[in-house]
Amino acid sequence: MTSQPAPPSPEQIRRAPKALLHDHLDGGLRPGTLIDLAHETSYDGLPEGDADKLGALIRQAADSGSLERYLKNFAHTCAVMQTRDALVRVAAECAEDLAADGVVYAEVRYAPEQHLERGLTLDEVVEAVNEGFREGERRAKENGHRIRVGALLTAMRHAARALEIAELANRYRDLGVVGFDIAGAEAGFPPTRHLDAFEYLKRENNHFTIHAGEAFGLPSIWQALQWCGADRLGHGVRIIDDIEVAEDGSVRLGRLASYVRDKRVPLELCPSSNLQTGAAASYAEHPIGLLRKLRFRATVNTDNRLMSGTSMSREFEKLVDAFSYTLDDMEWFTVNAMKSAFIPFGERLAMINEVIKPGYAELKSEWLFRQTAAEPVVSSGFIA
Ligand SMILES: O=c1[nH]cnc2c1ncn2[C@@H]1O[C@H](CO)[C@@H](O)[C@H]1O
Numbered sequence: 168m169t170s171q172p173a174p175p176s177p178e179q180i181r182r183a184p185k186a187l188l189h190d191h192l193d194g195g196l197r198p199g200t201l202i203d204l205a206h207e208t209s210y211d212g213l214p215e216g217d218a219d220k221l222g223a224l225i226r227q228a229a230d231s232g233s234l235e236r237y238l239k240n241f242a243h244t245c246a247v248m249q250t251r252d253a254l255v256r257v258a259a260e261c262a263e264d265l266a267a268d269g270v271v272y273a274e275v276r277y278a279p280e281q282h283l284e285r286g287l288t289l290d291e292v293v294e295a296v297n298e299g300f301r302e303g304e305r306r307a308k309e310n311g312h313r314i315r316v317g318a319l320l321t322a323m324r325h326a327a328r329a330l331e332i333a334e335l336a337n338r339y340r341d342l343g344v345v346g347f348d349i350a351g352a353e354a355g356f357p358p359t360r361h362l363d364a365f366e367y368l369k370r371e372n373n374h375f376t377i378h379a380g381e382a383f384g385l386p387s388i389w390q391a392l393q394w395c396g397a398d399r400l401g402h403g404v405r406i407i408d409d410i411e412v413a414e415d416g417s418v419r420l421g422r423l424a425s426y427v428r429d430k431r432v433p434l435e436l437c438p439s440s441n442l443q444t445g446a447a448a449s450y451a452e453h454p455i456g457l458l459r460k461l462r463f464r465a466t467v468n469t470d471n472r473l474m475s476g477t478s479m480s481r482e483f484e485k486l487v488d489a490f491s492y493t494l495d496d497m498e499w500f501t502v503n504a505m506k507s508a509f510i511p512f513g514e515r516l517a518m519i520n521e522v523i524k525p526g527y528a529e530l531k532s533e534w535l536f537r538q539t540a541a542e543p544v545v546s547s548g549f550i551a
C-alpha cells in the first residue's frame with residue numbers, strides 16, 4: 168500500500184481536480200442570484216424572498232420522487248434567465264462556483280429554446296452564455312483557480328426544435344459549444360422522436376449525449392445508443408436493470424449492459440438527483456457502487472446544483488461515505504470523465520496528464536509529510 172491510508176477529508180475532496188460532464192446551467196443558480204434576477208426582471212413567482220430559505224424550499228420541492236415533479240422547479244430559474252445580462256451573470260457565476268469547488272473541466276448544458284420569452288434570438292442566447300463562461304473563467308483565474316467550461320446545447324424532448332438546436336450547436340462548434348443533448352420528461356418522449364437531429368449531427372461529425380435511463384429503463388438506453396447513436400448517456404443509471412447479481416456474488420450482464428461496458432459508453436451518473444427523482448433509494452444502494460466495481464465507464468456529476476443543494480465535492484463526499492472510496496477511486500472517476508469529454512483528444516490527454524494526475528499525486532502524497540514521531544501513520548505496506 169503506497170497511497171494515503173485514510174479516506175480523503177472533505178477539504179482534500181474539494182481541492183482534488185474534478186471533471187464534470189452533466190450540469191444544467193438553469194439548475195445551478197445561486198439562490199441569491201435567483202432572487203436578484205427576479206427583482207430585476209419583475210418576476211413575482213418566487214415562493215420566498217430569503218436566499219437560504221429559498222434554496223431549502225427548492226431542494227424540498229425537488230425531493231419529489233418523480234422526474235416530472237422535479238422538473239417543475241425549472242419554471243422559476245428559466246423565468247429569470249430571459250435577458251442577456253441575466254444569462255451572462257448566471258453563466259459567469261456557474262464557472263466561478265465550479266472552479267471554487269475544484270472543478271477543472273466542465274461541460275454545462277442548457278436549452279436555448281427556453282430563453283426566448285423576452286425577445287432574445289437563439290444566437291443571442293448562446294453568445295450571452297458563452298460570454299458568461301469566459302468571464303467566469305477569468306474571475307476564477309484571478310482567484311487562483313483554473314477551469315475550462317464548454318457548453319452543451321440541449322433540446323427539450325417534448326418540443327419539436329431538436330434539429331434547429333442541433334444546427335445551432337453545429338454553428339457554434341469551436342466557438343464555446345462542444346456538443347448537444349436532449350432533456351426533459353423521459354416517459355412518453357423516446358429519443359427516436361428526434362432522429363433527424365441526431366442523424367444530422369452524425370453527418371457533421373459532431374458529438375451528443377442523450378438523457379436516457381433515468382426515469383425510464385432499458386428501452387430508452389437501447390434507443391439512445393442503437394437508434395440515435397449517442398456518444399454518452401445522461402444518467403444511464405437504469406442499465407442496472409440488465410445486470411443480475413446472484414446470491415454467490417457472481418454477476419451476469421445482459422446484451423445491452425455488455426454492450427455499454429464493452430464499448431466503454433460513458434455513464435453520466437448523478438447520485439443526488441437520482442435520490443430525488445426516485446431512481447435510487449439511497450447513496451449506499453445507488454448502482455454507481457456496482458458499476459464502478461464492474462468497471463463501466465462511470466462518471467460522477469451534479470445534474471442540478473440548486474435543486475439538489477449539491478456540488479461535485481458533496482457528491483464525492485456522499486460516495487466516500489457510502490462506499491469508502493479513496494483518492495484512487497476519485498481519480499478513476501475523474502479520468503473516466505475526462506476521457507469522455509467532447510473536446511479534442513489531445514486536450515483531454517493533456518488535461519489528464521498535466522492537470523488531473525499531478526493533482527491527485529500531490530494529494531495522495533500528503534500523508535507522507537504529516538507523519539509525526541508521536542503519532543506514526545501505520546500502513547500495511549510498511550509492516551509487510
Ligand atoms: O435530470 C434531468 N432529467 C431530464 N431533464 C432534466 C434534468 N435536469 C434538468 N432537466 C431539464 O433540462 C432543461 C435544460 O437544462 C431544464 O430546464 C430541465 O427541464
Ligand SMILES: [Zn+2]
Pocket residue numbers: 189191350378401470
Ligand atoms: Zn440532467
